[in-house]
Amino acid sequence: MSEMKKIKNLKEFSTSADRFEGANLLCPGCAHSIIVREVLNATNDDLILSASTGCLEVCTAVYPYTSWDASWIHIGFENGSTAVAGAEAMYKALKTKGRLKQPDANPKFVSFAGDGASYDIGFQWISGCMERGHNMMHIVLDNEVYANTGGQRSSSTPIGASATTAPAGRISYGEKKNKKDMVAIMAAHGIPYSAQVAPNKWKDMVKKIQHGMAVDGPVFINAMSPCTTEWKFDPKDTMMLADLATDSLVFPLYEIIDGEKLNITYRPKNIVPVEEYLAAQGRFKHLFKDEYKHLIKEWQERVDKKWEMLQRREEAGV
């Protein structure tokens, strides 16, 4: 097994040679590519990658261009995870039969998919991969909507967000249901590692990706991906949004080992009120109307409750 790349600090990290290229079609300021870069730069090992239909796929592999410097496959919307699982199975088969062209390689198998592709239409496929125990990592690029098709709600869309199929209007405040807890659902498969990451905390992300790549078995990573186009903020503020999300604990950063032990991996020095996070995004602006202000209070209560639960689990060692 090859040594995991040593990354002590950001300067060291910056010597990485990216295997993801620019001049793709992603929106300026898109967090997807920031996340992909951090993930791919976390290792020097060979990679087999996939993407499910969605922003990342559609913007990085439009004939006649590809932005990927590692082997990459897209089949469809539901099945990016299964594509990588199939490739992983082939790798194991060829390794046993001695037919690998580079037998000393130690490839990592990573599938990327949006929240729509992962929480909804591809849910079963990911569950299957996790259950079968493939040595792979599924990373959700979570921008809380079907961004590629214009911002429709997914089961990752949080309460009160205005999405095009759950829009805020005269008599509605938008999405009525809260996010599914995918990290917990996937951890309940008993997989070795399940975690939530955010692009602004690059060191936390790299540590988790490296850990996920080192363990034997399926890994599930939920990566928060602020979407300038659908969350409605200025492209330059992508990292500011990520900071607000992690520091308000709307997106807490934690990991679950073997489905049994939860560790919180980021504790903000100053916890920011959820209201600041909501105020920074156009998709929540209607919540600041008098008749919906109570929803902001409910948001804070939900985030506090979740944070409390995470801390209790960590303390109890479960």
Next chain:
Amino acid sequence: MAGKRREGEIVMAFDKMELNEVEVWDGNFAAAQALRQVQIDVVSAYPITPSTPIVEGYAKFLSDGYIEGEFMMVESEHAAMSGCVGAAAAGGRVATATSSQGLALMAEVLYQASGMRLPIVLNLVNRALASPLNVNGDHSDMYMVRDSGWIQFDAYNPQEVYDLNLIAFRVAEDHGIRLPAVVNQDGFMTSHTASNVRPLSDDDAYAFVGEFKPMNEMLDFDHPVTHGVQTEEDWHFEHKARQHNDLMTKVFPKIEEVFEEFEKLTGRKYNMVEGYMTEDAEVAIVCMGTSVETALEVARELREEGVKAGVVGIRVFRPWPFEYIIETLKGIKAVATLDRSSPNGAMGALYNECAGSLVNSDVKTVLTNYVYGLGGRDLTKAHVREIFADLKANADAGKATTALQQFIGVRGPKLEYL
């Protein structure tokens, strides 16, 4: 018999089987044996009646040490074909099996697989499509994916299931072809009915198919490739056109080459269109699956009675054997196409394909259509005799003496159209 196989320096850790000269296998087991012999690298599959015994047989071979390879029992048929595509793109020999609803569920992935030009062999045990739900044999699943860009073979009995599997791998994996292939067989009627099969030995079968030769494989890390791109109005047409072109121009020559080689090896000769007693036939039935042999039995009896009856079995359904059909139907005065799938508001698929083939040719024949055998309803010799009687009347009159489309074997008032 236990034994180790050596290939160059690599010792394969599985046992060979010593087979009898004549085995008694049903279609499912014949398929499982063929898959064992060709040494699949990854099988990604899901169980569904009546194809399940294929993957069960394969799993048992694996657990008994006769196979070395990965076996992914996934959580749905869509995932089964998705796993196959991922594995095929990674670069190795891939196969799966399904039927009916499972095929319907994986239908989108079939188009994706062929569009990506990946060799995969699918054993499709033909079964009816719901609703209403039915587990028995008909051709509605086969028909459902006829435009999916796969090469499609049809086996009428277990021997042919075995043979066509070996042939399918040879054709699909060829670097000049690179198209996935389906081997069809009738659900229950072939899959669960045992008959004599003359298999090749493990060594001969593997040698015929040959070692898998990768192309554009993801697992060659020195040559990263991107599979499954998006093409919009500026590129899509060219890519789809290329696929159609290769199906129209490259597949038949390759299949013919492989059929010839197979004949030299086994004495069994396959053709794109199997014409039985068609050279001097006046009347003929065109059909697929087990119906071919039923029709053939009746045709032989009719010959004794002085009727010049012939039977045409479609062996390769896709690409459609346009010119071979014209050649085979030449001189036949009345032809009935039998479709084992409800066309739901149109003429049957075989009728349309044959009519399309003949309309601009100089073959003049009276062409009629019968829909039969849905959901495993038997096609009896009596039914076939009825059809040949209609054909004789058509041939004598020089035109259709019945409705153009009839349902045969269904209870209730006679169904006839046009």
Next chain:
Amino acid sequence: MANNNMGWDEFEIGAMLRSFDGAITDIALKPQEERNYSDNNSFTASVADWRINKPVYNKDYCIDCQFCWVYCPDVSIISRDKKMIGVDYDHCKGCGVCVEVCPTNPKSLLMFPEQVDEETAVAGWPEKEEKEK
């Protein structure tokens, strides 16, 4: 740059694309300038025309913290041997994230209208901002 005019008979089947011309080993250890990119790699394309504003780099204030490198979505901050080299204007979309994350005072990267040339921009760099106590 890729050829956008090929006929149906002129490309590889399956719409497959190769990232590089010929073989490449140890990709993760080779910086972009050492790679044999194929015409189909988006590295050989440009999105410069997306920009309305562009980031200009001023090395006088830069501390080589590499925040801009890690947070650039478009691999357009060029850093070698832990030192900032500059902006890759072929691939930069002008999103402005690099400017926002730059911690120096004044910032070492600032947005300027696309037409302004870098020398003029650097010459007119703002002074250090007084922070509120």
